[in-house]
Amino acid sequence: MKLFLRSFPILMLLSFTLTGCWSRRELNQLAIAAAVGIDKTGSQYEVSSQIVNPGEIAKQKGAGGRAPVVTYSTNGATVLQALRRMTTESPRKIYFAHLRIIVIGEELAKEGIAEMLDFLVRDQEVRGDFYVVIAKGGKTAKEILSTFTTLEKVPANHLFTSLEMSERKWAATGKITLNELISNIITEGRHPVLTGIEIRGNSKIGTSKENTQNAKTPAVLRYSGMAVFKHDKLIGWLNEQESKGYNYTQGHVQSTVVVYACPEGGGGTMSTEVVRTKKTVKSRMVNGKPVINVKIKGEGIVGESGCKIDMTKPETISELERKTNEDIEGKIQQAINVIKKKYKSDIFGFGEVVHRSYPKAWKELKNDWDEQIGSLEVNVDVDIKIRRLGTITQSIEQKIKE
Amino acid sequence: MNYFFKRKAKRYPSSKSGTIKQSRDRQPLTCNITDTVDRIRESFKDMDDLIVRETRLAAFPDIRLALVYIKGMSDTASLQQGFLSERGARPHPDAFIDQDVVDYIKEAVLNLSETEEIRDFDALNTAIMSGDAVILAEGHALALAVGMKGGDRRGVEEPNTQSVIRGPRQGFTETIGINTTLVRRIIKDTRLRMESRQLGRITKTKVVTMYIQGIANDSVLEEVRSRMDKIDIEAVLESGYIEELVQETKFTPFPTVFNTERPDVAAAWLLEGRVAIFVDGTPFVLLVPALFGQFFNAPEDYYQRADFATLLRLLRYLSLFIALLAPSIYITFTTFHQELLPTTLLVSLAGQREGVPFPAFVEALMMEITFEILREAGVRMPKTIGQSVSIVGTLVIGQSAVEAGIVSPAMVIVVAITAIANFVIPAFSMGISIRMLRMAMMGLAASFGLFGLILGVIALILHLCSLQSFGVSYMSPFAPLVPAELKDSIIRLPRRIKLFGSGSTGKKKSARRQKGTIPSPEEEKRP
16 A cells, blocks of 8 residues: 555656647648638539748748648549548648638539538537638639749638638628538528639639739639529529629628719719618518518718719718618519529528518418518618718819819 | 655664764763863864863952863953953952852843853853853852854845845845844834744754744644644754745645845734744745745835736736746647647648658657756756856757758747746745746646646646645635635735725734634644
């Protein structure tokens, strides 16, 4: 017993070595995946991972000769199989916790993404807070991920920040995370949308480092439009106007630009910066049929004026507000119409609103909701208040007139 | 852990104490002055600084007197003056005719010096050795020890440790008499009490316990006395000897005794009801009971504005966490929990680690040990060489190691901030504890990740809460919570503000005592 007591602390200390530092991995044993692209070729998934080359990124001085990222691409019957097969190409274990973006091939999206999403949600290493986008314009996800970008050394970072920025300042794209996507897929009365990404320019040069060495980049990654899904299958695209209309209804517009013709005519245009929009979507039952009311409120700032109008007069400002409202309302109606007539997929979540307000009626309605959406009455009411004119009051055009 | 040390401790005193006892000479003095002087010469054999002078007094010309002292240890000037004036005064012999010669010396010759009558050889030797001058008189079986302790001593200087920007610049010296006086000058109250005792069988070092009657907690005082009484040691060379013997027997890396070189700090602690232990021969005065929070208070906290002092204290506690945990957190984040780092930071760290051959733990350990070596080298170097050591060290660990690709730059940053944060802790003794624990934390972090680290911290907090210093909970006033004392803890509220009524640390009827956290002396029994 004495011997045991005396050796106990030593045994305790020795037990530390027994752990063998379980699941320890040094930073230089990791291949940090910044982006993953998933395509379908035949019956196989083609998974591409964009791996960051940290040595090249962190380097302070001297432009290194090597590429800042490397993209591996393998096939497999499932996503996991393809990823594990990737170890035959990659010297390190691919680490997904810092994934910033997933690009899904258009073909795969048309066939359905539910199966392939399962791995991403199930795996404990994948975080679910990255964005999901769809490769558009005949390009595969692999091609998107193989394009070099200039300002951001890691193309995945470019995709990530550019999506965030365009959503914030232009509002015709949507940053939809994996978690949101999954919830949109499984929510009753709502179908998901995803932003599209395409390559503009010469995509061949894009895959070489030469792409980053021109002032006018030959191949540019650009977000355009939003993909409309029905459950997990892509059924079509919204154009820029419609995408913006869609974002208004979701309250996703933090700031955008509304352009309209001068109130007095004469070919000039004006733009208003619309900020801080808020949406209210409510449903009512009229004669046993649901009616949706969409109300958009927000603030406007005169951003640009080529009109000969007197902006010191309150009537002019009201006129400008009316024009702005008209434009926004038009975009929203355009988006609703294309859904009603063409896609018949409730991406707006109107069904969800009805479900919340009239849970009993919803039980009847939900069976053929997507068919009913074609005849759904949606009232749109936009109320933008112009609060500021910028640093000058009258336009330069106006001054010339005087 | 205690177990390891018990056997050794027992064996040590028993083997040697026997031989020392034999040399003790409890024999009484005799009337024969020649015999006595011979015996003194015998026991101080081979000591050529022993001075024996024979003299006579003007009033008692028939009686031989012998003056014995050690050169350099006694201040003979005042002694000489006494004898000279006696001779010059030539008082009428009749005035003292029926008086004893010893009483005459006491009253007429050395009427301003402290004197003590000695009746055995043991006390005689001790008196001579401690610097008293001893007067022997023919026909008297007693000796008179005259307090002439003197000789060269260091003056009061600014303390090297615990220096302040604002505050008194006095520091304790190696002489106990000066030290107690320095405190007396601050606390001019008759309730300031001193208990003197001699510790160390060979060194016979004077140790003084100081407290303020009525403010000091009786149970703490009793505890100090009983622990001091139990001390059985051959030599006391520094207050560290006493500290080791009176501190808590529970195995802990934390100091439970505070030490200071500053009279103002000692006075402040005394006023808070604590006990100061002065040891002759060292400027470091021990203060008990010492609580965890007090090791993070600087004397200046009380001299600066309260708001500034509060911010500084917060900074010190932040430094405590950095000093204790920074390398281990770096290890866990980079080897187990990469997902917790922001992506750009991760990429940057990974880039720095490219080509580093060792795991992060080994890297951290290497850097920590290198730093400890440099610090240890610098501490004992003469100041001029110390500088070059630090320059070489900076170049070696800062620059070359990174350039050679042995360590990553981020690790250098982590180790550097850890080291600097460690220096922020005002009490050096607490800094050492943190240094030791840091290594343990790194081991836990490297083997179990954040899980191990959190467990380690929990264990540490539990340990801290279970500690006591002289019967007072170490983590007080946080655990147990004493709301009245929180105003001077992590924060220092302005003196005008009273929080939850009055109450101050360790005072007799403080909230802590009412709550029963200080046990009465009978309850508290040391193992």
